[in-house]
Amino acid sequence: MEELLYYPGCSLKDTAIGFEESAIYASRQLGIELKEMERWNCCGTVYSLTADNLMKQLGPVRNLVHAQEEGYEKVYTLCSMCDNTLKRSNRLVKNDPEKLEKINSFMDREEDYLGEVTVKHYLELLRDELGWDAVREPVREPLKGLNVAPYYGCMLTRPKEIGLDDPHNPTVLEDFISSLGAEPVDYPYHSECCGSYNTVEKKDIVLKQAGKITSSAAAAGADLIITSCPLCHYNLDTRQSEYIRRENSSKPVPVLYITQLMAVAYGNSDVCKFDKHAIDPREALALENKALKER
Amino acid sequence: MKLTDSDQDLVAEVEELSGENLYACFQCGKCSASCPFTDEMDELPNQLIRRVQIGDRRILQSKTPWVCASCLSCEVECPKGNDIPAIMEAVREITLRSNVDETDLRDLDTRGLPEIALVSNFRKKTG
Numbered sequence: 001m002e003e004l005l006y007y008p009g010c011s012l013k014d015t016a017i018g019f020e021e022s023a024i025y026a027s028r029q030l031g032i033e034l035k036e037m038e039r040w041n042c043c044g045t046v047y048s049l050t051a052d053n054l055m056k057q058l059g060p061v062r063n064l065v066h067a068q069e070e071g072y073e074k075v076y077t078l079c080s081m082c083d084n085t086l087k088r089s090n091r092l093v094k095n096d097p098e099k100l101e102k103i104n105s106f107m108d109r110e111e112d113y114l115g116e117v118t119v120k121h122y123l124e125l126l127r128d129e130l131g132w133d134a135v136r137e138p139v140r141e142p143l144k145g146l147n148v149a150p151y152y153g154c155m156l157t158r159p160k161e162i163g164l165d166d167p168h169n170p171t172v173l174e175d176f177i178s179s180l181g182a183e184p185v186d187y188p189y190h191s192e193c194c195g196s197y198n199t200v201e202k203k204d205i206v207l208k209q210a211g212k213i214t215s216s217a218a219a220a221g222a223d224l225i226i227t228s229c230p231l232c233h234y235n236l237d238t239r240q241s242e243y244i245r246r247e248n249s250s251k252p253v254p255v256l257y258i259t260q261l262m263a264v265a266y267g268n269s270d271v272c273k274f275d276k277h278a279i280d281p282r283e284a285l286a287l288e289n290k291a292l293k294e295r
Numbered sequence: 296m297k298l299t300d301s302d303q304d305l306v307a308e309v310e311e312l313s314g315e316n317l318y319a320c321f322q323c324g325k326c327s328a329s330c331p332f333t334d335e336m337d338e339l340p341n342q343l344i345r346r347v348q349i350g351d352r353r354i355l356q357s358k359t360p361w362v363c364a365s366c367l368s369c370e371v372e373c374p375k376g377n378d379i380p381a382i383m384e385a386v387r388e389i390t391l392r393s394n395v396d397e398t399d400l401r402d403l404d405t406r407g408l409p410e411i412a413l414v415s416n417f418r419k420k421t422g
């Protein structure tokens with residue numbers, strides 16, 4: 001089995017545990033062992049946009065140093081927000097030797113970061129290194145007839161300098177969905193922000209936004225939505241369920257992490273921890289009927 | 296129109312904090328057209344930039360930078376390559392650095408919220 005260095009980030013150890021466990025399982029079916037970094041810390045979740053304050057770059061850069069200390073040139077992420085933050089900080093210090101030197105002189109317990117680590121998202125691993133045919137290979141339960149809406153959100157494709165696909169017409173999630181045997185659904189809100197951290201203090205904005213995105217996907221025929229961002233997941237799943245209760249509106253659309261869809265297609269939904277979701281996806285995936293039939 | 300010293304201070308502060316050239320904006324409005332949250336804002340993103348260009352410090356009281364979710368929709372649309380979210384962050388930072396937090400921890404109900412939401416909110420709304 002090929003071993004790849006993996007940075008989980010905080011959510012995958014807690015609210016998004018089903019994302020991590022399904023990713024570990026799905027990767028093994030592809031001959032890959034995700035080796036968690038021995039030392040890592042929170043990336044800070046959002047990239048700092050203030051030009052003068054390097055303090056907020058320390059969190060992400062420390063993780064890059066740890067990858068370097070463990071002897072790896074590449075580190076893989078699953079969470080879109082971690083991916084974005086690590087990539088942007090990495091880009092900043094690679095392009096600005098003066099800032100890198102300042103940061104290095106500030107971190108005294110770690111070795112100096114040489115700027116040689118590359119950050120890759122799991123979707124880049126699937127698309128660019130393994131290829132869609134390899135992703136299709138372990139499919140045991142082709143998801144035929146299942147309509148899946150890709151939700152890119154913000155952090156996978158923006159800004160252009162680090163985005164993993166075209167910010168206007170991305171296709172990686174559509175190709176991912178097709179490779180698992182399901183049907184990608186086209187709808188206008190695949191890249192519109194869910195409201196992000198405003199879920200903490202401006203919940204109403206997020207409720208409305210979650211309602212808009214999910215009902216648009218439903219109207220386009222989606223049985224479920226996929227994402228790779230734990231914050232989008234919370235907003236589209238939990239906030240959608242609150243929106244539906246408040247507005248007495250339509251049928252809920254379950255939201256899955258990308259690797260949960262892989263695990264289902266590869267024949268193991270136990271690793272998905274679907275009981276953690278506000279909207280249970282099992283009915284949409286017809287897993288309940290199947291379990292009943294098998295009994 | 297002539298800018299006074301205090302007007303110019305605002306321009307300089309925002310440029311320093313954001314690393315952006317404010318006068319690169321020619322007010323085309325594409326940023327505002329692409330922003331999903333303008334309904335909740337009291338100034339559109341391009342209006343906020345205009346106010347900073349003319350040094351109008353009242354912009355520090357605007358709701359707009361606190362509604363901005365740093366989603367970068369505007370950033371990919373701007374024909375002048377301006378980093379609008381960085382300008383929003385600079386305006387937020389001026390308030391945060393004067394020791395005024397937007398998020399008041401005392402009356403925040405954090406139950407049920409995932410840490411990714413809390414950490415990102417605190418990173419943007421506390422100093």
Ligand code: SF4
Pocket residue numbers: 319320321322323324325326327340341344372373374375376377379
């Ligand atoms: S899109 Fe760019 S140039 Fe146009 S108004 Fe917005 S910031 Fe100014």
Ligand code: SF4
Pocket residue numbers: 193326329330331332340362363364365366367368369370379380383
């Ligand atoms: S980054 Fe802020 S201003 Fe720009 S589109 Fe997103 S929410 Fe609107």
